[in-house]
Amino acid sequence: MPDIHYDDSQYKVRDDIVAAHQRAWDRISSAGCWLTGEERTKVMAETRHARTCPTCAKVKEALSPFTVTDAHDAGTDLPQNWVNMIHLIVADPGRLTHSWYKKTLDSGIPDTHFVEIVSIVAHTTAIDTFARGIGVPVRDLPAPQTGEPSNYRPAEARQHQAWAPNIAWDEFGPNEADYFVGPEANIRRALTLVPDEARGFFDVVAAQYLAGPQMRDFSREFRAITHLQIELLAARVSALNQCTY
């Protein structure tokens, strides 16, 4: 398993966070459902590179992110349409539109690949931001592992109100019965076109935020900060990202 730790931090990091990050690094560097391990680690690298892209800086300042037509500064040899997609999700997530989603698919990125790339961008963002927050450099990217994508697309996934197809809370099949537990939440459905990505991301959620039952149990606190303090932090970050979910 790839080694990721925070021994260089002056603040002790909970063991369950370290373990979740190690599992994430292992998953992302392995072949996914649609991308190889090499492609997935390049998506991680491109996510990091986007943070210093001059075109992304222009996008953030523009009245509309879609009026900036300069090429993004690619840090990998990923296809340009992948680079464009990754950079915009990193730079300006709050102003992504359904039209952007459709154009991205029209550029040649299948919906399955789209969801898998979104997941890797989100994993990398959450884990890199954690490192920045506690005052250590971003962790070394994992070396890509060999293997072929499974090409698994759940038969139950279909188009609903969200842009990307997903599995409805009451329509999951036997392969996904382990995942669809607890109260319905659209954010938990968001990645279910690629179920392993949904499972993986919510493994990180349970460590960095709270596990499902803990979110709803106000009879006790599970962290060194209260439920209210947790939600205050979450709400402020989401507001800064202009996220309305």
Next chain:
Amino acid sequence: MDYSAIIGGAAAGDTGVEHGVILIELAEAILDTDDARLETARLAVAERMGASALVDSVAVAALFNGIDRIADATGAPLEQTKADATVELRSEIGINVFGDQKEALEAAEGKSAAE
């Protein structure tokens, strides 16, 4: 709880949540590029709330910096029950402006595609 700090940030003042002001500042500093600001915010939380609270606070802020991108890139809608239950809250916080802005961008894109 005073919700104005969710949109207004640290400048909006006391949130009514214990240590709310330094937590808001930490959340902002983590997403900012100013390393000195982040160091100051980090020390404030560590000194007043403890190292474990700092790590847990950073973990939450960082997680939402990732999960927001999932919601926004996949177009995940707010559940109708939550939307119905938070009409006043969302108005009070002022986050409806983000949805309005997105609708305007969508309309502009549609217009430009038609031309």
